[in-house]
Structure formats: C-alpha cells, structure tokens
Amino acid sequence: MPELAYQAIDTDNHYYETLDAFTRHLPREFKRRGVQIVQAGKHATTIIGNRVSRFIPNPTFDPIIVPGCLDLMFRGQVPEGVDPASLMQVEQLELRPEYRDRAARAAVVEQQGIETVFMFPTFGCGVEAALRDDIPATMASLHAFNRWLDEDWGFDRPDHRILSAPMISLADPGAAAAEVDFVLERGAKLVHVRPAPVPGVGKPRSLGDPVHDPVWARIAEAGIPVAFHLGDSGYLQLAAMWGGKDTFEPFGPGDALDKIVVDDRAIHDTMASLIVHGVFDRHPRLRVASIENGSDFVHRLSKRMTKLANQSPRSFPNDPVATLREHVWVAPYYEDDLPALAERIGVERILFGSDWPHGEGLAEPLDFVAELAAFDAGDVRKMMRDNALDFLGVPVAAPAGR
Template identity: 80%
Template sequence: MTALDYKAIDVDNHYYEPLDAFTRHLDRKFRRRGVQIVRDGKYHTAIIGDRVNRFIPNPTFDPIIVPGCLDLIFRGQVPEGVDPATLMKVESLELRPEYRERDARVAVVDKQGIETIFLFPTFGCGVEEALRGDIEATMASLHAFNLWLDEDWGFDRADGRVVAAPMISLSDPQAAVAEVEFVLARGARLVHVRPAPVPGVGRARSLGDRAHDPVWARLAEANVPVAFHLGDSGYLKIAAMWGGKDTFEPFGGPGDALDKILVDDRAIHDTMASLIIHGVFDRHPALRVASIENGSDFVGRLCKRMTKLANQSPKSFPNDPVDALREHVWVAPYYEDDLPRLAETIGVERILFGSDWPHGEGLEEPVAFTDELTGFDAADVRKILRDNALEYLGAPVTASAR
C-alpha cells in the first residue's frame, strides 16, 4: 500500500446489528408486524411481517466471516481448480467488539489510517422491502431502528469519527418528513434511502415523484446529503419473470447466475434515472446524493441512455441530464471497477472511496484501495480518498492530522 500523509475517509463501512436493533424501541402495537427474531434451539430466524426472511440467514452474525476473505471471488480471479467455497473463512473468535461498539471501532479506524467512516446497516438493508406491504409498520420499524442507531453509535459525536446514516423510508411522505426532522434534530450528517421504487398504497412511486419534494427540500436546506446503499430493492421480481427466485438471499449460496445478470445494478441505474429525469435536481439544486456499494458500471450506460433520450425529446429536459448527474451525484465504485473510465465519465471529483469493511466481499485493509489508483496522480488520489467525501458532506476541505 502507498503511504499517505493524510488520513482517508471511508464512505462504506458496516456494523453487525444486535438482535434488538429493530425492536428495542419499537412501539408494542407493531411487535408482530415488524421484525421478530425467533430462537429455535441454538439457531435464530428472522420473521419480518408474517414471513421468514433470509436476507441474512444468521441474524446473530456469530460466527461471521473474516473481512476481505471473498476478495478473489468478487474480482472474478478464483484460481483454476479452487472451489470458491474454500475461500470463505470464518472468524475463530466471538464477534469482535468493533463490529458493535463505537469506541472499539474508533480504535480500529485509527490503526487503519482512517479519519472518518460512514456507517451503514447489514441486516437492515433488507427490512424495508420485506415490509413493503405494510407502510405503517415500515415507518414505525425504521423509526425504532434510528433510535437504536443513535443510541449505540450516535448520529453526531464531537470527534466526528463515525458518521452513522439513519434510514429514511419515503413510503409515507408525511411521516418521512417527520422522520427527517427527527434525525436532523439529533445531528444526522447524512441519511440513507433505499435505491428502489417507493412502495405506496395502490401503486409504487418514482423517487422523483413530487410527493417526496418536502423531504428533498428539507435535506437540501439542512445541507445533509443522501446515500443510496446497496440492499434489497425488490428487483428479483425481474428474475422471477425468467423462472428465477424472487427473494434476495445474498448469503444463501451461489444461486442462479442468470439472476445476477438480469438484476445486476439495475436498481441504482433506475434510482438515479428517476431522480434526474423526474426533475429532483432541477427543483432542489442544492441536493447532493451518492451511490454506495452499487459499483460504477451503471454510470456510463445511464449517461449514454439519457443523452440519446434528451436528443430525441429535448422538450422533456429543461437541463442537460448528464450535467445533472455530474453535478449532484457522487459514486463509490467497487474497487475492481474501471476507475479511470469512471473519472472520464463523471470527473475524478465525484469518485468516493469505500472499502465495505468488515464484510467478506470488501477489503481486508481499507486503505489498500490505493493499490487500485495507480492511474491517478497524487492530487487525484487524495481527492478520491478524502477530499471528495468532505465536499459530499458539505464540509470544508482541510488538511488532516496523521
């Protein structure tokens, strides 16, 4: 790894939620409509709504796999003759405290050469889709989760080392505004919105539907950006149309390869298209958003498609849609992506560094991301590893201590 004379900002870190993350503060009237963790002997199963949910097959996360152990699989570089399953290494000790405790995590972050991390859910990324048929339970469950998150990790701490992103559902537009006000009052510096169509009564809505404008307006006014992190976006319904399964079980085995081809990064592609084409950035020019852990291949396809559409129907586009993407959207690519190509498409100033630590598909040592940046000069490397994240947060770009 290249030695740095500054500390990086890692925009893609995770915690492993305790079993009561969605129930500790849940209104009792929703206890059978929200998340339930049922124990059968030594095993635990998640029931969300009225169905068993296997988004995370082991909700205790004990045991858990070693950070970065799946690197070769996700690079597509498994040596010939090696069974990919043998690369999955399980930690030999109990769940590490840094996976669930803030102070322990900050100590690890110090050793990793990182100044600030953005924290996202693991189990939580599958809950909104599982509750899509019960909007009231969705809003109550995410509110309970945000109470837990602030209690255990804190939205706003004086040291600025951990930026934990509360989850906002837009399913109930009025309740969404109230939740935004709630997390802002507690010091949230960014919010996490699912990259997916918004569930509604009768039919779903685009993220660009004007019903959501009060949320976007309030976040823009507060100078608080939005992160769209990979999760269950409900897109396996597309795979089901081709005979595949319709439930997202990322840790449930290899699955059907066709499912991966059919779904791939369609959710984030469509999410950004909905925001741009339905005019969110035209109406809220101060709003900033980021794609986290969705890869970056979608960017080139989306730019090409929007350019063609704008040429075909210029009256539908008061502003250049590609310019809107380049101005308002930051992207945290997979480390194995074609990063120079991404820089050519949206500008190096819009690329963020995320390690996905401590997940097995991420990097064992987060700052090893520098090994993927050999095509960039030192100034651009610093932008990717640090300065771009500060601009995305709306914070001043300043020097950092070693």
C-alpha cells in the same frame, strides 16, 4: 498499510446489528408486524411481516466471515481448480467488539489510518423491502431502528470518527418528513435511502414524484447528503419473471441468470428517476451518492439519457448528464475501471469505500490506494479524502505546501 500524508475518509463501512436493533423501541402494536427474531438454542430465525426472511440467514452474526476473504472471487481472479466457495473463511473467535461497539470501532478506525467512516446497516438493508406491503409497520420499524442507531452508534460524536446514516423510507411522505426532522435534531450528517421504487398504496412511486418534495427540501436545506446503499431493492421480482427467485438471499444458492437480469438495475433506475423526474431541478442544493453499487451503471445511464435528451429535448430543462456529474457521487467497487469512471463523471465525484468488515470488501481499507496507480497524487487525495468532505458539505482545506 499504505502511507498517506493525510487521513482518508472511508464512505462504506458496516456494523453488525444487535438482535434488538429493530425491536428495542418498536411500539407494542407493531411487534408482530415488524421484525421478529425467534431463537431456538443458538439458532435464530428472522420473521419480517409474518414471513421468514433469509436476507441475513444468521441474524446473530456469530460466527461471521473474515473481512475481505472473498476478494479474489469479486475480482474474478479465483485460481484455476479452486472452488470459489472455499475462499469463505469464518472467524474462529467470538464476534469482535468493533463490529458492535462504537468505542472499540473508533479505535480500530484510527489504527487503520482513517479519520472518518460512513456507517451503514448490514441486516437493516433488507427490512424495508420485506415490509413493503405494510407502510405503517415500515415507518414504525425504521423509526425504532434510528433510535437504536443513535443510542448504540450515534449519528455524530465529537471525535467525528463514525458518521452513522439513519434510514429514511419515503413510503409515507408525511412520516418521512417527520423522520428527517427527527434525525436532523439528533445531529445526523447524512441519511440512507433505499435505491428502489417507493412503496405506495395501490402502486409504487418514483423517487422523483413531487409528493416527496418536502423530504428532499428538508434534506437540501439542512445541507446534508443522501446515500443510496446496495440492499434489497425488490428487483428479484424481475428475476421471477424469468423463472428465478423473487426473494433476496445473498448467501444462498441461486441461478446465475438472476444476477444477470437484476445486476445494477436498481441504482441505475434510482438515479434515472431523480434526474428524469426533476428532483435536482427543483432542489439544486441536493447531493446524493451511490454506495457499494459499483460504477458500471454510470456509463449506461449517461448513454441512455443522452440519447433520450436528443430525442425528446422538451423533457429535459437541463443536460441530464451534466446534472449527473454535478449532483451524484459514486463509491465504486475497487475492481471497477476507475480511470473510465473518472473520464465519465470527473475524478471529483469518486469516493473511496472499503465495505469493511464484509467478506466481499477489502481486508485492509487503505489497500484501495493500490487501485489508483493511474492517478496522480492530487487526484488520489481527492478520491481518498477531499471528495467525501465535499459530499458532506465540509470546506476542503488546500494540502500543505500549496
């Protein structure tokens, strides 16, 4: 494990939800409209909105794959003649306690040389898309989940080891504002919003629709940031237009064209909607981050917004690329071109995220440091720690000796 003179802050960690994460607090009237887990012996099937969901084919997470076992596949470095599927290693022991128990996880985080981790769902990243046609069930299900999350993980505890991000859906703007108030009262230090168009009655809405301004205003006034984490954004509908699947099944067989068509469109369009539709102009204190969406979208979005601003300057009261650089932080994939990203948005906007304990992440979170050889020690510290504090709105102390 790399030796750092400070403790890092990992902005991309995950838990594996218990089977009752969405049902423990779900009102009776939504039992058949929300998440249902149907068990037959050791096998469990997920039904969401009266449809079978294969977003997570094994909602028990037992067994689960080994952290970081797919590293070579995601780097594109699978040795010749090796079947990429053979890289998947399944843990042989029972589900580790740190995947579901806060105290056990806090101890592991400390052992990993990390001060604080941002915690995101695994199963939960597919629920809002599955409920997009039932807005009341969406709001009830996410509220039930946030109550579970606070009970089992806590939005924030005195040791600050784990900052769990409650999920906020904007599908019902009034209920969304109330949910933000609910999680703020319980100490949330950040919130998680799906990078996708907002489901609505009749047609979807942009994240930048002014109807959402009360939500953004509450978040900005509270001084907490918004994380847009990779999940089911509904963009498989684009693949379906080309003959592919319209459901997100990350662990099933798929057509390679589906991945090319969808790629990082969701986070690209999410950030575009916030900037082009003026969210940051109306709420200049708002801070957002892209987590586990890679960073290639930054380059394409910057190029497109620059061209559009030149063609239609009246549509942009402020330079859109400057807005991007001011308000958006990015936790890139570790295999991305990080010097190019730093040149595009500034090293101060890059966050360290390991995706631990997922198989496509890093086996040892601090191995991320090895990807930063092109940067000096000061910039490495920014990416591994200080930028996350800045994102949270926490004053950054000068390193000792300065």
